Amino acid sequence: MPGWGKKQARLEAPRGADGKMCAMRRAMQVGLILVAAVAAIAPIPAPIVEATFSTRVYPAIQHTITPLANLVPFAWFDVIVVAVIAGVVWLLVRAWRDARRVRRWAPALHRLWGLAVAAAALYVAFLLLWGLNYRRVPMTARLLLDRTAPTREAVNALGRQAAMQMNMLYARAHALGWAGDEWHDASLIRSFTDVQQMLEDTPAVVPGRLKWTIFGPYFRWTGVDGMVDPYALEVLANPDLLPWERPFVAAHEWSHLAGFADESEANFVGWLACVRGDAAAQYSGWLYLFWEVSGEVSGRDRGAMLASLDAGPRSDVTAIAERLRRGQLPLLRTVSWAMYDQYLRANRVDEGIRSYGEVVTLILRARFEEGFRPVRRH
Numbered sequence: 001m002p003g004w005g006k007k008q009a010r011l012e013a014p015r016g017a018d019g020k021m022c023a024m025r026r027a028m029q030v031g032l033i034l035v036a037a038v039a040a041i042a043p044i045p046a047p048i049v050e051a052t053f054s055t056r057v058y059p060a061i062q063h064t065i066t067p068l069a070n071l072v073p074f075a076w077f078d079v080i081v082v083a084v085i086a087g088v089v090w091l092l093v094r095a096w097r098d099a100r101r102v103r104r105w106a107p108a109l110h111r112l113w114g115l116a117v118a119a120a121a122l123y124v125a126f127l128l129l130w131g132l133n134y135r136r137v138p139m140t141a142r143l144l145l146d147r148t149a150p151t152r153e154a155v156n157a158l159g160r161q162a163a164m165q166m167n168m169l170y171a172r173a174h175a176l177g178w179a180g181d182e183w184h185d186a187s188l189i190r191s192f193t194d195v196q197q198m199l200e201d202t203p204a205v206v207p208g209r210l211k212w213t214i215f216g217p218y219f220r221w222t223g224v225d226g227m228v229d230p231y232a233l234e235v236l237a238n239p240d241l242l243p244w245e246r247p248f249v250a251a252h253e254w255s256h257l258a259g260f261a262d263e264s265e266a267n268f269v270g271w272l273a274c275v276r277g278d279a280a281a282q283y284s285g286w287l288y289l290f291w292e293v294s295g296e297v298s299g300r301d302r303g304a305m306l307a308s309l310d311a312g313p314r315s316d317v318t319a320i321a322e323r324l325r326r327g328q329l330p331l332l333r334t335v336s337w338a339m340y341d342q343y344l345r346a347n348r349v350d351e352g353i354r355s356y357g358e359v360v361t362l363i364l365r366a367r368f369e370e371g372f373r374p375v376r377r378h
Contacts, residue, residue, distance in 0.1 A: 159305045
């Protein structure tokens, strides 16, 4: 049978090629998981992240992705999450069916391996699209700061200043009103751009529109005002936000889009952008700071701060408190914020959710020139 050997060779050749491709694919999968593991723990120096990623690579990414995300009113984050959940469910069901059919665990383990590879890919994408900003040079190394920690009296004085500003701005802010279209607000965008360029040498951020999301009820139940989607670089907002809350929330989330991943830094940048804007934005910024300081002082001092407000600003603060109280599910809120605390710590924010309140310390320690212009280190 002289032709048998050639026929056999032709039959075995594809198997060998398939085997090589399978081995190559498995090596790439192992490599991806190793890259994700190393990236999670590697101590990359902050100056390198700042010089290469945060001020060069990331702005180009944000200028490409955010304008595309802004084209549609729905949240791409919703699409991504639904797709991921559907994919995970599909893999788990297939794993269970395969294992049951052959009565062995090997097929199930193969499916679970695919799930691990997908998780590694998502983590690497998170870092490359936005997450590496957690490792950039911190604001405390970027600005000139007083060495001493702020005293109780300094914190109370900041609260009184916020109350005084709210009293002065209330009538003008409410007369001007809030359009609810922040990503087209030329005044707020201009003030945000000014602040960003005071703090870093990068192109101006592309503002994100505040989008509705299927996670709106979750935001309501847990007291979350908004978030940035780290994959589509878009802004998701709590649908219950009151008009006078929205400018600060927008500026805070734009700070994340600008690469300030740390919550206290995003609060600092967002507050500065607001207080340098028009009356409506200023009022929103000072109202945020009043709320933040009131959470850092004693009950007695908090009561004195609230008593210093005129009737109008006090009614706005009361409306926010009622919004939060009406919508929250305390147990879910506790669990959710505990999980977010672990997320922040995993991304090297040592203070966890306490980083939100660190903005008070940062404002009090930072040195400002006239017009709340922060002084950078040289």
